[in-house]
Amino acid sequence: MHYPNLFQAFSLKGIQIKNRIVLAPMYTGWYQEDGVPSEWMVELYARRARALVGISVVECAAVNESAKGSPCMLRTDQDRFIPELARLARAIDKNGSVPILQVYHAGRYGLGERPKAPSAEPFLKSKAGYVTPEALAEKEIECIVQEFAAGAKRAIDAGFAGIEIHGATGYLIVQFLSPRMNKRLDAYGGPLENRARFYLEVVRSIRDAIGKGPVLGCRFMPTEWTDGGFGLGEAKTLAKWLEACGVDYLSCNAGTYESWARTEIKRIIAKPGYQVDVVHEVKKAVNLPVFTNGRFVVPDLAERVLDEGKADAVALARPLFADPEYAIKAFEGRGGDIVTCKGDGLCTRQVQQGKWAVCSQWKEPPWGLCSKR
Numbered sequence: 267m268h269y270p271n272l273f274q275a276f277s278l279k280g281i282q283i284k285n286r287i288v289l290a291p292m293y294t295g296w297y298q299e300d301g302v303p304s305e306w307m308v309e310l311y312a313r314r315a316r317a318l319v320g321i322s323v324v325e326c327a328a329v330n331e332s333a334k335g336s337p338c339m340l341r342t343d344q345d346r347f348i349p350e351l352a353r354l355a356r357a358i359d360k361n362g363s364v365p366i367l368q369v370y371h372a373g374r375y376g377l378g379e380r381p382k383a384p385s386a387e388p389f390l391k392s393k394a395g396y397v398t399p400e401a402l403a404e405k406e407i408e409c410i411v412q413e414f415a416a417g418a419k420r421a422i423d424a425g426f427a428g429i430e431i432h433g434a435t436g437y438l439i440v441q442f443l444s445p446r447m448n449k450r451l452d453a454y455g456g457p458l459e460n461r462a463r464f465y466l467e468v469v470r471s472i473r474d475a476i477g478k479g480p481v482l483g484c485r486f487m488p489t490e491w492t493d494g495g496f497g498l499g500e501a502k503t504l505a506k507w508l509e510a511c512g513v514d515y516l517s518c519n520a521g522t523y524e525s526w527a528r529t530e531i532k533r534i535i536a537k538p539g540y541q542v543d544v545v546h547e548v549k550k551a552v553n554l555p556v557f558t559n560g561r562f563v564v565p566d567l568a569e570r571v572l573d574e575g576k577a578d579a580v581a582l583a584r585p586l587f588a589d590p591e592y593a594i595k596a597f598e599g600r601g602g603d604i605v606t607c608k609g610d611g612l613c614t615r616q617v618q619q620g621k622w623a624v625c626s627q628w629k630e631p632p633w634g635l636c637s638k639r
């Protein structure tokens with residue numbers, strides 16, 4: 267065994283997880299139509315599960331129509347989407363990985379001219395210019411909390427073993443947490459306990475809806491990496507509150523779209539393992555499994571970080587997109603054969619242009635994918 271820590275089993279909420287490799291959620295745009303994954307998408311999840319990924323977190327699913335950040339996404343807001351979710355859960359489960367669905371609301375990154383957000387703060391959405399979102403009324407906030415809960419219940423009914431709440435990347439939950447984006451004067455703005463209120467309400471309502479059994483994790487932002495934003499100090503306090511609310515794991519991802527665009531942060535995020543130290547700080551604050559993330563392009567680095575006790579598992583997005591067989595190659599001692607993510611941003615650019623994600627490292631695009639799009 268070349269990677270004893272990486273391939274050490276662990277228990278999550280009574281579920282035996284066969285190793286420490288987690289598929290981090292990654293929106294690919296591989297949809298047949300809104301809410302309907304393509305055959306290719308189902309096969310990609312199946313393929314990575316077959317290739318030994320321990321936990322497979324399926325990319326962000328919108329909790330309502332205005333939660334969508336792209337025209338075609340997974341959806342949890344109507345019963346008619348349950349069979350579509352079930353196709354993914356089954357493909358992962360029957361191939362030996364644990365399926366978890368990520369639920370999300372894009373907030374100000376939603377479609378349309380006036381997306382909803384905690385506050386009407388203008389922001390640079392894209393090269394096309396600034397957008398000023400509309401501030402959510404308290405009644406609307408209550409409604410979104412209920413939509414998260416109902417969506418999570420549908421996902422569990424579809425066969426997912428658990429739910430991951432998207433509390434990172436700059437979407438609605440982060441928009442509440444960040445003092446830069448949240449200027450509210452009511453119970454949802456001001457001190458951390460108010461900015462975290464929406465997040466904790468979502469956690470509690472999902473737990474009520476799905477019951478004690480299923481896994482409930484959070485995609486967790488250890489720092490916004492922006493001046494005047496949500497920082498590591500507040501993140502450590504929040505991590506403890508989430509633990510007290512019954513969250514089962516934290517899967518970290520530092521930064522937001524805005525911070526990643528800054529020159530000094532661009533330099534940081536280009537490095538393999540760039541988040542290990544901030545994630546380690548979060549881990550020290552709680553007694554939950556904490557997953558680290560960020561350009562684990564080779565398993566040797568993942569093994570070292572686990573060996574040093576800086577995280578409990580490693581969540582990989584682009585490395586498992588570049589090479590769906592990453593985990594099995596590491597397990598079989600064929601780490602040198604892994605097709606490594608170059609970090610050139612092609613996958614991201616594709617989805618930002620409304621196209622299917624592809625990888626520049628694919629010599630032969632899988633299943634004739636590129637000719638499809």
Ligand SMILES: Cc1cc2nc3c(=O)[nH]c(=O)nc-3n(C[C@H](O)[C@H](O)[C@H](O)COP(=O)(O)O)c2cc1C
Pocket residue numbers: 290291292293294325326368432434435485519559560561562581582583584585613614617623
């Ligand atoms: C194209 C693309 C789509 C992504 N979609 C999601 C998503 O749906 N949910 C999420 O929490 N993170 C998403 N991420 C972030 C990844 O999960 C991950 O945190 C980030 O890419 C850094 O890890 P990596 O180096 O292993 O890719 C996405 C990243 C990329 C490149």
